[in-house]
Amino acid sequence: MHREALVSRIAFAPTPGEVALVASMGPLAYLEQQLSIPPAGTTDVVAGGTLAMTIAERYQVYRGMGSDRSAREMRLAAVRRAVQHPGQLAEMMVEFWSNHFSTYSGNDDKNVRYAVATDDIGVIRAHAMGKFADLVLNNARSVSMLLYLDNYRSTGGTPNQNYARELMELHVLGEANGYDEDDVEFVSRIFTGWGLTGRLDTDGLAYQYQPTRHFTGPVDVTITQPDGSTATFSTPGRTDAAGEQDGIDFINWLVRLPNAAQFIATKLVRRFVSDTPPPSLVASTAAVYLANDTLIVPVLRHILTSEEFITSRGAKIRTPFELLVALLRASGATIDPTWDGPASNTITDRLNGLGQSMWQWATPDGFPDSGPFWITTQTTLRRWELAGRAGNANLNGLGIDVQALLPNPLPPTIEEVFLAIGARFGVTLGENDLAALGEFVSIAPDTPTADVDLNRFLGDFVGLILSTPAFQYR
Amino acid sequence: MSASTLTHPGEETGTCGCHAEPVPTSRISRRSVLKGAGALATVAVAVPGFGTAAFASNNLSRRGDIIVNVFLRGGMDGLSIVAPLHEGAGANFLAAARPTLAVDPATLLPLSADFGLHPAMASLMPAWNADRLALIPAGGFVQSNRSHFTVQKHIDLGVDLGAPATMGWLGRHLEVTASPPPDGLRAATLPRAQGSLDGSTIAVSLNRVDNFQVSGFRGDGSAIQAALADLHGVDTDAVVDQRAHEALVALDLVNNANITPPANGAAYPASGRGRNFGNVLAQIAGLIRADIGLEAVATEANFGWDLHSNFGNSVDGRQASNLAALADTLGAFMVDLGENADRVTVVLMTEFGRTFRENGNAGVDHGRASTMMVLGGGINGGVYGEWPGLAPEQIDRNALRVTVDYRSVLADILQYRLVTGDLAAVLPGYVDTPEKRLNLALPLSPVA
Numbered sequence: 001m002h003r004e005a006l007v008s009r010i011a012f013a014p015t016p017g018e019v020a021l022v023a024s025m026g027p028l029a030y031l032e033q034q035l036s037i038p039p040a041g042t043t044d045v046v047a048g049g050t051l052a053m054t055i056a057e058r059y060q061v062y063r064g065m066g067s068d069r070s071a072r073e074m075r076l077a078a079v080r081r082a083v084q085h086p087g088q089l090a091e092m093m094v095e096f097w098s099n100h101f102s103t104y105s106g107n108d109d110k111n112v113r114y115a116v117a118t119d120d121i122g123v124i125r126a127h128a129m130g131k132f133a134d135l136v137l138n139n140a141r142s143v144s145m146l147l148y149l150d151n152y153r154s155t156g157g158t159p160n161q162n163y164a165r166e167l168m169e170l171h172v173l174g175e176a177n178g179y180d181e182d183d184v185e186f187v188s189r190i191f192t193g194w195g196l197t198g199r200l201d202t203d204g205l206a207y208q209y210q211p212t213r214h215f216t217g218p219v220d221v222t223i224t225q226p227d228g229s230t231a232t233f234s235t236p237g238r239t240d241a242a243g244e245q246d247g248i249d250f251i252n253w254l255v256r257l258p259n260a261a262q263f264i265a266t267k268l269v270r271r272f273v274s275d276t277p278p279p280s281l282v283a284s285t286a287a288v289y290l291a292n293d294t295l296i297v298p299v300l301r302h303i304l305t306s307e308e309f310i311t312s313r314g315a316k317i318r319t320p321f322e323l324l325v326a327l328l329r330a331s332g333a334t335i336d337p338t339w340d341g342p343a344s345n346t347i348t349d350r351l352n353g354l355g356q357s358m359w360q361w362a363t364p365d366g367f368p369d370s371g372p373f374w375i376t377t378q379t380t381l382r383r384w385e386l387a388g389r390a391g392n393a394n395l396n397g398l399g400i401d402v403q404a405l406l407p408n409p410l411p412p413t414i415e416e417v418f419l420a421i422g423a424r425f426g427v428t429l430g431e432n433d434l435a436a437l438g439e440f441v442s443i444a445p446d447t448p449t450a451d452v453d454l455n456r457f458l459g460d461f462v463g464l465i466l467s468t469p470a471f472q473y474r
Numbered sequence: 475m476s477a478s479t480l481t482h483p484g485e486e487t488g489t490c491g492c493h494a495e496p497v498p499t500s501r502i503s504r505r506s507v508l509k510g511a512g513a514l515a516t517v518a519v520a521v522p523g524f525g526t527a528a529f530a531s532n533n534l535s536r537r538g539d540i541i542v543n544v545f546l547r548g549g550m551d552g553l554s555i556v557a558p559l560h561e562g563a564g565a566n567f568l569a570a571a572r573p574t575l576a577v578d579p580a581t582l583l584p585l586s587a588d589f590g591l592h593p594a595m596a597s598l599m600p601a602w603n604a605d606r607l608a609l610i611p612a613g614g615f616v617q618s619n620r621s622h623f624t625v626q627k628h629i630d631l632g633v634d635l636g637a638p639a640t641m642g643w644l645g646r647h648l649e650v651t652a653s654p655p656p657d658g659l660r661a662a663t664l665p666r667a668q669g670s671l672d673g674s675t676i677a678v679s680l681n682r683v684d685n686f687q688v689s690g691f692r693g694d695g696s697a698i699q700a701a702l703a704d705l706h707g708v709d710t711d712a713v714v715d716q717r718a719h720e721a722l723v724a725l726d727l728v729n730n731a732n733i734t735p736p737a738n739g740a741a742y743p744a745s746g747r748g749r750n751f752g753n754v755l756a757q758i759a760g761l762i763r764a765d766i767g768l769e770a771v772a773t774e775a776n777f778g779w780d781l782h783s784n785f786g787n788s789v790d791g792r793q794a795s796n797l798a799a800l801a802d803t804l805g806a807f808m809v810d811l812g813e814n815a816d817r818v819t820v821v822l823m824t825e826f827g828r829t830f831r832e833n834g835n836a837g838v839d840h841g842r843a844s845t846m847m848v849l850g851g852g853i854n855g856g857v858y859g860e861w862p863g864l865a866p867e868q869i870d871r872n873a874l875r876v877t878v879d880y881r882s883v884l885a886d887i888l889q890y891r892l893v894t895g896d897l898a899a900v901l902p903g904y905v906d907t908p909e910k911r912l913n914l915a916l917p918l919s920p921v922a
Contacts, residue, residue, distance in 0.1 A: 150782050150783055150835060153783065153834075154835075155834060158834025160782060160783075160833060160835055160839075161782075161839050162782045162839075169621055169623070170623075175621055176619075176621070181618075184620075317713075353681070355666060362547075363623075363780075365622075371713055372713050375714055375717050376667045376679030376717060377679045377680070377686075378678075378679045378680055378681045378686065379679070380714075380717045380718055381688060381689075381725075382681075384688055384690065385689045385690035386690065388691035388692075389690040392690070436705050437701065439700070440700075440701040441697075460692055460698065464691075464701055464705065467702060467705060468705050469706060469707070469712065469714045469718075473714075
């Protein structure tokens, strides 16, 4: 497996150190190392801010501030972690699961914004490289999800369908994958009583199972499996504290259905391999998921050592987050850690303009994993703008030393300079690219470096290289 | 109770006395011509002076209306928009089903003897009174599905459940409809991509008309643009390359367009939910006035329609303020357009309405039929479609039944206002029959 290719695809970008590491360890050992490193925590991530606070403490900080304050802070944290944390694959999985269990923080967000950072640590980061079953169960009990999809107020008398529907449609099975409208109603009964206790302005909110609000009557949920047979979950509707087990058992049953295996396998293969997931790889991945009782690491190992993954470089377009992180990591950029400082503002402005307002996607389905979604005429212009600004070190709070990208000593011809910069960002520039770069300053690519005013043009050269199609792909 | 029938004003069986002023004579005679000649049958029937082929050959330099497709994501409740005025039309059933949420019928703005408009939508009454607003209270997606994402996707793509499509219905319309030269900016989405134009290489995705530029670089703008063009392959099917060239071509059109501020004293909301959407509509009006070849725009007004809780009552609540924002912005848009409204058709739809009975959280869950709206100078105002009724036996699993396939509304617009090149290609899977058509759009006048 080509080293730079692997590093661009299970790490956000090839830093010189990363490439050397892969060379010395070999790709398989590098992969195993990546599979073993957990996601980053909160240490040295953001200076000031609320990441490590309780919900109650965070409420006291955010109340009276703009409603996008928490999303801004989360974005800064996500970018800093993804750029700096050695566990690159783990940070990719955090991003994947955050989007899979997407919530919205912002205007009229039902207070979700006060809980998102707590659940990022306690649910997503805690289980991103663990078991999918644990991820779903902990997410079901998370304050942010209970608020976002209204389940905390669902009662046996009037169950609220919102969470039950999205649990099946978006989190575990996929749309119309074996369940029908009746099942949505039945599942909503199972999760009645999964509520919240406390007050935001005193001790904060926390999950609490409330037996008196639980639906106590028989519930049967029948899912049609891919092979046409049915699987049924039944509960008599347990009373008292035992009623919580209805939901726990249901989740543990649901995530182990072949429908779930197929859905999660498809999403992960899509994430790493191609927008048209190869059916054979999806099928074998689903089998690994079931054989390993929903453990995520074996599933990733299977995908990332597959023939389809190895031979599919350049199939996936970088999302705005991936683009920004790759640019910053590959250039060795510094990121101001101040929680509400210039880097935070720049990151939010750039991500918004590129179409990825993380933690502010309005609906629970999260951002679509599709190249054409990210590349519109508008976002193309914004990608070029990011590239131009990066090259000219004009991103407030993000310190890019463009001179340090140049090889030392400078190579004799300008095209070797171009090639070196491209290589730094994992891009192999072709004849056409080199000609276009030279044409920009009306010179031939084999012009001696000494004859080119690098002080004047280096920034735009870097910007143009970051604008090449090749850099838009992982 | 007898089911009220909502039909076009003037038709024999209609119950409404909608209009204070007489319907313009020219329109009456046009409808008679259509009825007599059987032109409502299918697209294929040629009526002298009408029909796609005749029009095209007589009017090479004439374009159809500019369509503004506004999708309302989240499942906008329609029962609070067009609601029954009295017991005979089901107001008692609605009040019983929505004890805290139902609009007090006494506050509705009367549209007919049986139905009224939510009072928060007063800003739409000028369009209503000018006979330019069509309301379809039981429109929607015919196949039963209550998943936001599934139905939104299929409506935008314009296909049945499970049918494949890689392009939105409006994109297909552009593909099959020749554009008289010179080719300008035929279609745009604002402020971001919209599903009905997904897959279209004709439509340009804009965020704002004033930031559609190459920026960030230090050197000469045209040299940078030339370099960017050279870095992207032509004649490739790579989306990165395609969008790059589309952007570069569209840049000049957009930046050279003379886009003027709101006209005719149009007052878009300065705050609240309508502010951003109003800003988008103001830009669209500016693009229309700039006359750069626009035929279609797709946008969204996602004000937070998915009110499983906190729906509110008709006086102060989420739904009421959402509807006010929608009406105020649309009203301002019509004023802004002025005479240009004669060649603009605005269509609004949502993926589904909401449940008939409120849930226990002062909200309503996913339903089926909702209110579609069409505005424009070429629209025959009125309340359209068969009213499914609100009696227990008429409610389908706690939802209003869909009696009007959203595609039949689009068919009227596509055929009569946009003069689409191939209706069947734009809406594959939709079986077009006279019975389904509402005839809410007037055919374009041919140029003599």
